[in-house]
Amino acid sequence: MKDKSFDTINVVPFIDIMLVLLTIVLATATFIAKGSIPVELPKAAQTESAKQGVTIDVSKEGEYYYNGKSYSIQALSETMNTLDKESPIVLRADRNAVIQNFVDIMNMLKLAGFKNVNLETEKE
Secondary structure (H helix, E strand, C coil), X not given: CCCCCCCCCCCHHHHHHHHHHHHHHHHHHHHHHHCCCCCCCCEECCCCCCCCCEEEXXXXXXXXXXXXXXXXXXXXXXXXXXXXXXXXXXXXXXXXCCHHHHHHHHHHHHHHCCCCEEECCEEC
């Protein structure tokens, strides 16, 4: 019996692998887009899309996070003083957080001289 020569390449297994990889990428992209800090955002009738920049999260328990890492208010203030004052700041505060935590962050940002501060909300 004579061996059959390969004139073409079977691309079906390649397509199967690519579809699996596409599924994995799309599934992980949804986790990345939501953020790693569980914050239940307040609802508002009018919302803006969050600009890219520094993210500060205030959790329900009153913990402060800077780009996903936990900070005290003093350490956060020191870190923010090293940034450019024109940097956009995205503030994500949990709707059940104590209002004083939000006021502390806003006061710290105002004293540091930041003007481009955005509050991220969910659409009603």
